Amino acid sequence: MRNKRHSIKDIAKTLDVSPTTVSFVLNGKGKEKKISDEVINRVLTYTKSINYKPNMLARSLRTGRTKILVFMVEDISNHFFSKIARTIEDIAYEKGYRVLFCSNENEDKRSRDLLNLFYERQVDGFIIIPSTGIRDDIRELMKNDIPVVLFDRFFPDLDTHYVVIDNYDASRKATRHLIDNGYQNIAFVTTDVQQVQMLDRRRGYTDAVAQEGLQATVLEIPFGDTDSGSGRELMRDFFRNKELDAVYFSTNYLTRSGLEIIKEIDEKLIFQLGIVTFDDNELFRINTPTISAVAQPMEEIAQELMRIMLHLLKQKNSVEETMQVTLSAELIPRGSSLAKVNV
Amino acid sequence: MRNKRHSIKDIAKTLDVSPTTVSFVLNGKGKEKKISDEVINRVLTYTKSINYKPNMLARSLRTGRTKILVFMVEDISNHFFSKIARTIEDIAYEKGYRVLFCSNENEDKRSRDLLNLFYERQVDGFIIIPSTGIRDDIRELMKNDIPVVLFDRFFPDLDTHYVVIDNYDASRKATRHLIDNGYQNIAFVTTDVQQVQMLDRRRGYTDAVAQEGLQATVLEIPFGDTDSGSGRELMRDFFRNKELDAVYFSTNYLTRSGLEIIKEIDEKLIFQLGIVTFDDNELFRINTPTISAVAQPMEEIAQELMRIMLHLLKQKNSVEETMQVTLSAELIPRGSSLAKVNV
DNA sequence: ATGAAAGCGCTAACAA
């Protein structure tokens, strides 16, 4: 027989007080409600002794709040996402919220399933990196007045709260940095996903090279293949056959394979090519050569996200303008993009 | 004003039927309860038109089941864990369960917080790789008749359901494999965590070398430092200064750094050393040289876990003997442990 | 073939 869990009613009966009293005491409202110290003590010691755990389902059903936030990204194991996740969790915890993390693997179906799952369980808010096809699901959430904040990217035709960085500007600066250091044949390695943040990074690059009359050379790796054999093959061919003196990677999961392949092709190649990547990583500081990177302000992103989320959570009235924040990313020049030495 | 979600009562009122009828229809019991086709249709079309989503909190409070399972591991981004997670999710989904994933980072506090969070939210069952210090929390769960299945490791002094592999045997065979191929100075690189699975792997190694009168050389990397600077430093010194002809890594997160360091020390070293690692990885097949590995039967582990979990879930009566499964792991010999060529 | 009503465990307005 399943052991029945202790309920407030049980406790009240055992202690010969009313459920209300127990509830008040357990919620720390004992003093406020002027419950006698003696009763407070009896309740506290007894509940501790039986290791009472409240039924949050019941509480949430009653209060209408679960005190749960959902943080959904492409892949929670990615350093960039997990770093932000950690900061968010800390801030949320302080405010009495718990955070559930999940990865949608950039698949719409998975995103939708997760949104549904959590929506039905009445979570209080969503912080999301949306996959391309869930615009309508996001809108549906918003129509139901669920707090939603997007980040990393957004839907140009949907008026949502979001926190992003100025990808165009950052990308432009990164490309200019290579140009200024004497590189002339700069390749841009990216994925084929048609999302706003990727397109902005690409425009930043093409505009920067165009401005100097240089040629744009773009390699697109299919999204699913970025770390697989066929993606690697594409890069290998590309780096072998193109006359390049610099490479600029559009995202961190391309950089890892990219660097490996460059090393494989020729031991010395990595020292000759100018290299810059989007998204910084601790390893880039200890790599030989050290790798220049566009660093997103992760701490700040997380803080802005939670600032907006907490604001939305305390709003009664949902009629309000959307909060849209664009932060700027910083280029960290390192050894991999030093001024070009012409041989 | 927060948009009130649709409730069954609302729907009933709008359609001028009773909540009962709506509930029956929505739960697919329309036919069974002999609701007229006309009413069934009205309910179905209307609920679809307003995109009705049931309040699972209320349902769960009423039924006593959330249909949620929790899968808690050290680090869900680790290939071994995430592979198992995926299989578990698929099986669970078929049976109408959803799975929530979380990482405890091998910290007791985090484990405890997560167990509490989900216990209070009445999840139906836990599949856990326990961190060292949560024995009592696991026992507490079991005392409350919550289905718990452990894997990868267990507590020798706690009678739980679990699925593990025969680490001792696998480790012994891996070591013997190196010995049989002519290696004499085999190092064992492991972490300092004193958990049963690690100790078994270690004993497998020491017994195998002892049996041949060879010397055991063990390097222990502090758990937190396995992929950090200081851990790498330890390995670097170790590989540089010891007279080794083979290395056996006890777990996959050590292997990655280990291989990198071996390459760094000397380009050719990786071809000279015999190498075997615990936990297989797709990359090992394409690495040069290919890396020999002890492969855990991940599919089978996941299936056994879910077989036990589903069994427990349908039990009314909890008085029952524990289900303890030990599977065997398979050594996959590859290029990194070919018969030693004496120079 | 459909509806009324109780109750899951909790909170909180109101009563005493």
Place this chain on the structure above:
DNA sequence: TTGTTAGCGCTTTCAT
């Protein structure tokens, strides 16, 4: 200072 009670949204037994 403490208790009574209604009700959150749902399922399900029992009536009709």
